[in-house]
Amino acid sequence: MKRTTKNIFYSESTEKTARFAKALGHPVRLTILKHLSNLSCCHTGDLVDILPLAQSTISQHLKELKDAGLIQGEVNPPKVKYCINIENWHKAQQLFDTLFKEDFSKISCC
Amino acid sequence: MKRTTKNIFYSESTEKTARFAKALGHPVRLTILKHLSNLSCCHTGDLVDILPLAQSTISQHLKELKDAGLIQGEVNPPKVKYCINIENWHKAQQLFDTLFKEDFSKISCC
DNA sequence: ATTTTATATCGCAAATATACGATGAATGTT
DNA sequence: AACATTCATCGTATATTTGCGATATAAAAT
Numbered sequence: 675m676k677r678t679t680k681n682i683f684y685s686e687s688t689e690k691t692a693r694f695a696k697a698l699g700h701p702v703r704l705t706i707l708k709h710l711s712n713l714s715c716c717h718t719g720d721l722v723d724i725l726p727l728a729q730s731t732i733s734q735h736l737k738e739l740k741d742a743g744l745i746q747g748e749v750n751p752p753k754v755k756y757c758i759n760i761e762n763w764h765k766a767q768q769l770f771d772t773l774f775k776e777d778f779s780k781i782s783c784c
Numbered sequence: 785m786k787r788t789t790k791n792i793f794y795s796e797s798t799e800k801t802a803r804f805a806k807a808l809g810h811p812v813r814l815t816i817l818k819h820l821s822n823l824s825c826c827h828t829g830d831l832v833d834i835l836p837l838a839q840s841t842i843s844q845h846l847k848e849l850k851d852a853g854l855i856q857g858e859v860n861p862p863k864v865k866y867c868i869n870i871e872n873w874h875k876a877q878q879l880f881d882t883l884f885k886e887d888f889s890k891i892s893c894c
Numbered sequence: 895a896t897t898t899t900a901t902a903t904c905g906c907a908a909a910t911a912t913a914c915g916a917t918g919a920a921t922g923t924t
Numbered sequence: 925a926a927c928a929t930t931c932a933t934c935g936t937a938t939a940t941t942t943g944c945g946a947t948a949t950a951a952a953a954t
Contacts, residue, residue: 682836684811688818692811699806700942701794704883708798711886718901726792731943733902738941751950752900767884773814774877776821810912828931841913843932848911861920862930 691773694766697742702727703735707758710745715757801883804876807852812837813845817868820855825867 684692697703706721713720718736722729736756739745743762748755794802808814816831823830828846832839846866849855853872858865 682811684815688811688814692809692814695805695814696809698883699802699809701792701798701802702942704798704802704805705794707883708886719899722900727942728944729901730903730945734942737902749901752898752952754901763884770880770884773808773817774873774880776818812912829929838914839931840915840933844912847932859920859931862922862928864931 687769687772690765691769693742694744694769697739697744700735702732703739706732706735706739707744710756710758715755717753717755719753797879797882800875801879803852804854804879807849807854810845812842813849816842816845816849817854820866820868825865827863827865829863 698707702725705725709721709724710716718729718733721732721736725732736745736747740747740756743759744766745756746759748757808817812835815835819831819834820826828839828843831842831846835842846855846857850857850866853869854876855866856869858867
């Protein structure tokens with residue numbers, strides 16, 4: 675990325691929606707979230723058993739989900755229990771809801 | 785990316801959701817979609833006027849939205865009129881709906 | 895005190911994404 | 925025919941993402 679010419683500013687909701695969408699934009703991370711929904715919670719190790727990826731890779735995906743605010747981890751060394759961050763999950767849900775509620779019914783030109 | 789060890793396969797819905805989410809995961813593309821929702825349709829030039837980005841950059845973002853299936857373009861040289869691809873838009877809406885409908889109410893561990 | 899367990903982080907390589915200017919293509923205008 | 929308009933695509937530079945193995949960390953088990 676360059677963005678040398680100008681810094682673009684977007685609305686708060688646009689920024690947030692993009693942030694969430696980006697985090698959701700990888701099948702591994704969706705699989706992790708789906709797994710979390712089945713088990714309520716899980717440890718990194720559970721995911722390592724399921725996904726054919728290195729532990730470090732999965733840890734990285736978890737970090738991204740965490741940074742995006744979609745999950746949270748309860749450290750309990752040497753284990754970490756992950757689960758959905760409900761508050762932000764609902765926020766994301768709401769943002770996508772709004773996005774998809776755009777009224778495209780009037781379109782007839784294409 | 786390498787993925788040399790194994791090729792991972794995900795469910796159809798996971799793949800599709802990730803595809804849509806990825807396309808939505810950039811503020812410029814969300815802005816384009818928002819603009820399309822306001823005007824029903826628009827030309828590349830309209831977006832160039834609004835966004836402080838080079839025409840080629842915007843064209844590239846439009847291509848990604850088109851490749852993801854979220855928009856469609858009606859070529860009418862030298863102009864191209866873009867609008868939402870309603871069918872896929874609804875499909876995306878449904879996929880995100882399903883994703884966010886995951887029941888996390890039972891969570892109490894974190 | 896050493897080893898084991900579970901996880902995060904670092905450093906690297908390859909792939910992909912983002913952005914730009916230049917150029918090409920298609921049509922309309924002069 | 926030459927030019928203008930509108931847009932896509934190419935080539936390139938840089939940034940970010942994805943993935944891995946190796947290593948670090950922190951507590952429990954031996």
